[in-house]
Amino acid sequence: MERYYQPEIECASREEIRKIQSERLVKQVQNVWDNVPMYRKRMEEAGLTPADIQSVDDLHKLPFIEKDDLRDQYPYGLLARPLSDCVRVQSTSGTTGRRVVAFYTQHDLDLWEDCCARAIVAAGGTKDDVCHVSYGYGLFTGGPGLNGGSHRVGCLTLPMSSGNTDRQIQFMTDLGSTIICCTPSYAAYLAESIHERGVRDQIKLKAGIFGAEAWTEEMRHDIEEKLGIKAYDIYGLTEISGPGVSFECSEQTGMHVNEDHFIPEIINPKTGEVLPDGEKGELVFTSITKEAFPLMRYRTRDICVLSREKCSCGRTHVKMSKPLGRSDDMLIVKGVNVFPSQIETVLLNQGYPANYQIIVDRVNNSDTIEVQVEMTPEMFSDNLSEVTAKEKELVAGLKAMLGIYAKVTLVNPKTITRSEGKAVRIIDKRNLYKG
Amino acid sequence: MTVKQISVFLENKPGKLAAFTKLLSDNGIDIRAINIAEASDFGIIRMIVKDIYNATTLLKDANYICSVTDVLAVEVKDEPGALSSLIAVLGDKDVNVEYMYALTNRIKGVAYMIIRPNDQAKAIAALEGSGMKIVSTEQLF
């Protein structure tokens, strides 16, 4: 039987959800008009006042904001509350330029944890579960978000953080972890390691909640089969709150957006026009309950599809597809969509710097992809087999993430070409579209 | 008693090794022994030099990744069977050798083996227990 963390809202009628959204949106617009100079200026430039936004039907009138706006307003420009009301900061990994820093009041944290609790309950979590959180803790939202959600559900929470696979597996077997929360690439790696150690029969996992990076259905099936679990997707952005903006239910056909807190829209990335449900476009969020750091029509750059078809789980909130790519940096290699962000995630998870270069070429009518990674003193050893073992681990991680083989080349530090201070990430030698 | 070895990461590309050796010779680094372990796309150079500090500073300034490891320099007779008896001494005490390389000596009839054991303390005990001579950096120059 399907269980819910907050059934009254998760299964509310569409009319009720619309009513809640409209009320909250109107309040939020007034709030940012009063408290955030950038929003007021943008609205004035668009000839709007708060009175123009009466319901969700008026949302499309508001101007968009983008990641660059967040960087420009760094650190305090978008705060809608005095700093003294804020209790937490989280941040994005920020590989280029200034990072994005998000602020939370206690109320913001409470709602965020509720969202994560909904995801855990949707994955079958109860107070009898042992929830093993292997997302990174710290500025990254993965660990803190799922940790908070797990507490709310009442699970015994293991704040493992990422890395140290031996210790992860030992806790898993000794304390009988039943739910694992981590990135899908780390889950694939853990599954592999558990098999190698021959301890699969000592693992009691039944579900996994995997997010923070793009993954494929193949990866899902692989992880589910190897670990004997059901693998659930979870989506979120630090800018909006963190994991739990949307989450998968037992149907596994998309992620329910927590619409009482976040209003999603799909737009044409070129024109900004709002697209109907079922059409592919850029995902835009408006956070209607955020106190400290509200984002109005924030362009995520993720390409998604929304669906309002009735879900067998009983939840009524709109479902979004897995992000199908980024609106700006997708590569197609051997017919497979490859995103630099996927490669970056694997590198960071394995302790490499996010300074890398992707070289795509075509040899004998077949695409090749090479990832050049800068060697670090930490990864280096006088022992050749130790270095090659790490290199092999990276190749395996990339294969699990991308679904295709990528050659890894370790290079000296500071050899990756930079132009205007920004690293050139992709060199595509195929010239397929020339002429 | 151990000897300090510098290990350097080197890309496996044309000209890289030449540039590396030129940097050392241009700066007057006295290399007593050098050994290269190769993977497909990179190599690890291991070397014994007279002035560790000068050499590592020079390499770091030139953006090389390097590390300093304690290894053992063992004197062996320059004659058949000397190497296998050395390995037997270590093997008898369950010491594995991660890698080893030789350097010839200025004294005739004697050679040195640079050994990186998996367990330094056990290796030293085994070697000393069987009367093998472990030498210092100074003795190598």
Ligand SMILES: [Zn+2]
């Ligand atoms: Zn559902």
